[in-house]
Amino acid sequence: MSDRSRIMLLDKKPDFSDESSRWAAVTVRNKAADDVFFYSVLTTGVYCRPSCAARLARRENVAFHENCAAAEKAGFRPCKRCRPNEEKREIRQAKAVEKACRLIEEAEELPDLEALAQAAGMSRFHFHRIFKQLVGVTPKAYATAHRAERVRAELQQSGSITAAIYDAGFNSNGRFYANTGKLLGMKPTTYRKGGEETEIRFALGECSLGSILVAASDKGICAISLGDDPQTLVQELQDRFAKAILRGGEGEFEQWVAQVIGFVDDPAKGLELPLDIRGTAFQQRVWQALSEIPIGTRLSYSEVAEKIGAPKAVRAVASACAANHLAVAIPCHRVVRNDGALSGYRWGVERKRTLLDREVDAA
Numbered sequence: 482m483s484d485r486s487r488i489m490l491l492d493k494k495p496d497f498s499d500e501s502s503r504w505a506a507v508t509v510r511n512k513a514a515d516d517v518f519f520y521s522v523l524t525t526g527v528y529c530r531p532s533c534a535a536r537l538a539r540r541e542n543v544a545f546h547e548n549c550a551a552a553e554k555a556g557f558r559p560c561k562r563c564r565p566n567e568e569k570r571e572i573r574q575a576k577a578v579e580k581a582c583r584l585i586e587e588a589e590e591l592p593d594l595e596a597l598a599q600a601a602g603m604s605r606f607h608f609h610r611i612f613k614q615l616v617g618v619t620p621k622a623y624a625t626a627h628r629a630e631r632v633r634a635e636l637q638q639s640g641s642i643t644a645a646i647y648d649a650g651f652n653s654n655g656r657f658y659a660n661t662g663k664l665l666g667m668k669p670t671t672y673r674k675g676g677e678e679t680e681i682r683f684a685l686g687e688c689s690l691g692s693i694l695v696a697a698s699d700k701g702i703c704a705i706s707l708g709d710d711p712q713t714l715v716q717e718l719q720d721r722f723a724k725a726i727l728r729g730g731e732g733e734f735e736q737w738v739a740q741v742i743g744f745v746d747d748p749a750k751g752l753e754l755p756l757d758i759r760g761t762a763f764q765q766r767v768w769q770a771l772s773e774i775p776i777g778t779r780l781s782y783s784e785v786a787e788k789i790g791a792p793k794a795v796r797a798v799a800s801a802c803a804a805n806h807l808a809v810a811i812p813c814h815r816v817v818r819n820d821g822a823l824s825g826y827r828w829g830v831e832r833k834r835t836l837l838d839r840e841v842d843a844a
């Protein structure tokens with residue numbers, strides 16, 4: 482369960498202490514009244530939660546009860562629809578998903594969807610949808626991100642690569658090497674040394690928005706940043722990849738930089754670069770969604786959250802936008818506040834405004 486929904490559950494409820502406020506709650510199916518009282522319907526012999534979706538009964542047939550036991554003692558059966566005597570569906574689902582997360586974390590192999598759904602007591606399709614809704618990513622992406630996290634932690638602590646492989650739950654070296662390239666963006670040996678042997682090429686340029694730095698690992702572009710002072714941009718890159726070898730780029734690389742600068746100055750040109758996106762599974766989902774926002778279009782943080790199927794994760798979406806290292810290429814500048822205000826931009830809100838204005842002209 483997310484912190485937000487936990488807080489909502491703990492929030493003080495209106496007290497629904499008299500019959501008229503209880504009846505009012507039943508007529509609007511007020512969820513806030515659930516578990517505060519129950520109501521029974523004389524004509525059906527059934528008792529319900531206030532939020533039950535069943536057809537509204539006539540007021541004269543309705544009685545109120547403090548709890549299920551009292552309703553049952555008065556001779557009523559629990560409604561089959563809202564199941565007033567069982568835990569609420571949202572809570573049952575949240576618990577099932579939490580359990581699934583633990584199963585994924587503890588498993589040696591990525592558990593298959595069928596097994597997870599079965600453990601959660603849901604159909605495959607339903608489980609997948611609920612998991613994604615509550616966690617923000619699919620079970621598979623969650624498992625992959627968790628595995629990567631473990632490998633990283635192990636590599637940084639343990640002296641031997643082989644020990645780390647076994648500790649992290651990979652049972653053969655072959656599989657480990659087959660997987661980690663994708664997870665870490667570097668080979669295990671280089672990662673353990675803090676990126677020591679990794680080479681990062683970079684180039685600086687000037688564009689209409691000021692200085693621009695573009696850097697790439699052998700997997701693709703890993704940083705695009707904008708600023709007033711080129712020295713600061715290089716310093717930031719060095720801080721982020723503390724032990725990597727930074728080299729000035731040449732040849733093909735210069736062309737990439739030219740492409741980025743060209744795009745910044747004239748967004749209609751479009752941008753097709755191999756990107757090395759480093760981030761958590763959730764951030765990657767957000768960044769993927771951002772890269773699908775068409776030029777000249779603005780989305781709000783809520784709309785992006787909606788788009789990735791995690792409508793409640795608005796704040797997490799905003800953080801993922803702020804964590805973007807690839808200015809322009811991952812167009813986080815196209816995300817604005819719900820009221821249309823520009824909100825922040827890692828590389829300065831004035832640059833965001835300029836980019837957006839230009840895209841409107843270009844689109």
Ligand SMILES: [Zn+2]
Nearest residue numbers: 529533560563
């Ligand atoms: Zn009911």
